[in-house]
Amino acid sequence: MSALSAAAEDDGDIFAGLAALVELRRRADAREEVLVLRARGQGLTWAEIAVLLGVSKQAVHKKYGGSRFERRGPA
Template identity: 75%
Template sequence: MSALAQSVDDDGDVVAALHALSELRRQADRREAMLVRRARARGLTWAEIAVLLGVSKQAVHKKYGGSRREARTP
């Protein structure tokens, strides 16, 4: 477990724990976006990605863009 994740579980400073949780969420969102782009580049469908993320196809497609955004992604 990373130090950042450990600080979320800490029973001490709730302000620090909330800050750490917020940063973990930002990091997870960035990592998820990168992995979705990589999955699409490797041929996975929106439906396959949605199953892996535990969301609907529509939710993942809306969040990560569909064809218009894919066309702009190098």
């Protein structure tokens, strides 16, 4: 059973449901990071990415901006 289906089911096991939800969030956050970095690599601005994610430009830049995520110069 996938984390998504486990989190979506209402079988009464709140512990399993919450554990599945935590895993789903972890996977979603990891996927978001990959896609944001790919978008930046393809030239999208922070403002464009923010619109696509439904957050403010400041929020997306705070979460993904800076040297931790953006390499400057050759890798």
